[in-house]
Amino acid sequence: MNNYLYAWQLEALSSWLRCGRTGIIEAxxxxxxxNVAIAAIQDARRRGLFVLVVVPxxxxxxxxTKRLVESLPDSRVGRLGDNFSDRSDDCDILVTTRHSASAKKPLPPGDMNGLIVADECHGFGGGILRKSLLHEYEERLGLTATLERSDDAVDKTLIPYFGGVCYRYDFLKAIEDGVCAQP
Incomplete structure (x- = not known):
C-alpha cells in the first residue's frame, strides 16, 4: 500500500491514524x-468500511473516480451527481459532489461504519455545503492546501467536524524535499 508514498505522505497518513482516523491534512x-487519501481509503476498505469521497x-x-478505479480494482466505485445516481447500497466507494452530498445525504449502508474524505475541505463551511459533512461517518479526512476562510466556519464547523489539523506540509518543506519545484 505505502510503496508509492513520499516520506511526508507516510508521515501524514501515520499522523491521521494516530489521531483516531480523523483530521485535516493541510498540504x-x-x-x-x-495519494494520502487513497492510502486511507485502502485502509478503510481492507477493514470493510464504506467510503464517501466528497469533491467540489x-x-x-x-x-x-478514475484514480480510485485504478488504485482499488476490487472495489465497486459509484458516482452521485451530474446525472449519476449511484447509491451507497450499490457500491463500496461513492464519489459525489458537495451539492449532491448536501441534498441526498448518502449514508453508509445498513449499520456499517464509514470513512468520509472531503477534498478541498475549506469549501465545506458555507451554510448549504456544511450539510454534506455527515455525522454518520465516524472516520473523517479533510484535504486542503489552505485551511482559510473569510468567515468563522473553520473554527465553528470544520475543526469541530474533522477534529483539527493532523498534519501540515508547507511549500518550503515541499521544495526542500523535492516534491515541488522552486518558483
Missing amino acids: VTGSGKT SRVLMEQW
Whole structure:
C-alpha cells in the first residue's frame, strides 16, 4: 500500500491514524494529498468500511473516480451527481459532489461504519455545503492546501467536524524535499 508514498505522505497518513482516523491534512497544492487519501481509503476498505469521497466539482468527481478505479480494482466505485445516481447500497466507494452530498445525504449502508474524505475541505463551511459533512461517518479526512476562510466556519464547523489539523506540509518543506519545484 505505502510503496508509492513520499516520506511526508507516510508521515501524514501515520499522523491521521494516530489521531483516531480523523483530521485535516493541510498540504501545498501539487504535493500529493490525493495519494494520502487513497492510502486511507485502502485502509478503510481492507477493514470493510464504506467510503464517501466528497469533491467540489464534476471534473474532480471524474478524476477521483478514475484514480480510485485504478488504485482499488476490487472495489465497486459509484458516482452521485451530474446525472449519476449511484447509491451507497450499490457500491463500496461513492464519489459525489458537495451539492449532491448536501441534498441526498448518502449514508453508509445498513449499520456499517464509514470513512468520509472531503477534498478541498475549506469549501465545506458555507451554510448549504456544511450539510454534506455527515455525522454518520465516524472516520473523517479533510484535504486542503489552505485551511482559510473569510468567515468563522473553520473554527465553528470544520475543526469541530474533522477534529483539527493532523498534519501540515508547507511549500518550503515541499521544495526542500523535492516534491515541488522552486518558483
